[in-house]
Amino acid sequence: MITKIYISRKLESLVSKSAIKAEDKVHDNPLGKWNATIFYVSHKKCLMITNNNAIYTVILDRIKTSDFSDLSKIFAETLFEQLLADDIKIDKSILLSMIGKVELFETDNDKSVIGIQNSVLPYVEDWKYEFGHIDNWPFREINRRINEIPYKQIEWLLPKEKMKLELNLKSV
Template sequence: MKNKFSEPILQIDSVVNRNFTTLNSATKTYSNRCHHLKTTIIHTTKKLEKQIKKIICTEDISDDSLLGKWNAALFHVHLKKCWLVSNGLTKYNVILTDINANNVNDIDIIFKSTFYNQLIYDGIILDSKKAEEIIGDLIFRPTDNDRSTTAFQNQRIQDFEWWKYDFDSLKEMPIREINNRMNTTPIHIGKSKKMSDYTTSVEEMKKTVFISNLSDHHYT
């Protein structure tokens, strides 16, 4: 089946590939030049945890990153294992495709590069150095039993299930386009039911990055 969508080819910044280094174990070390990396915690579902036990960290490590914790869920697309990684603060989603035993040890590079390129596609201006500072050191941990995020991710995966039938295979899918649909779907953030509480993941990420940039300029 011919794709109804076209996806521009985005070149991954060479600086990203040089700076985003691979993980060696559950407690990872980085060889890049960022001396004060933050720590980003990604909690995995129980199903995903079983698939990546060798990189799960059970130590009590705090998250001090700008975006706070993320949650990762496993789902399948035409028999290929994929991850949906969602940020708790902004509800911003990153889709990782065809993750298997051969590339899971490079999951740091895969996530950071995919995150950076999705930011570009979604129109969020951010250089690779800033993206590295925001994410920093990735730590994968067991589930935090966040029911709200689980429900949110289940809905996003259900949306994906509808969209995938437009394509015959994972390779044919314009993943960044589909990821953008997720990130521009109206969502509710807040406890009230005011219209002002409705937003999109892209808008929430833009606001967070903008505030971070203002803070950086204030202290420089």
């Protein structure tokens, strides 16, 4: 199984060209595709990765360029922790098999997901004042807040509710 993450142009400049795959139109992952963008907190890189089906967001904090070689593990661990923080129970081995290997692709210009990510980024600016230095940021709590914003694209469900439905439908 392959999890496809389409990265923003800003993020493309930070990732080695050899790590970015050519476009592949086949989306066979049960969770669908993901889109990623970058933002900074206290001069540290953070990735906001959003699922296209559920509008479910996962934040990877303190990412270094060397972390992209181990992105599959980092993404899977962070997603599992975030699902637990959002009270979504799933067996870790099932989640790992659903995610499989993470591969990065050039942006697909999905305006819907990019628009949602851009609408969340101003909150990040507010949280910089609320929490200060990156060491004070409760990322799972912040992520929980993001996943409790309802969206029209998912019929006014919360992303965490939609992700729970996606996981239950796919893991049965």
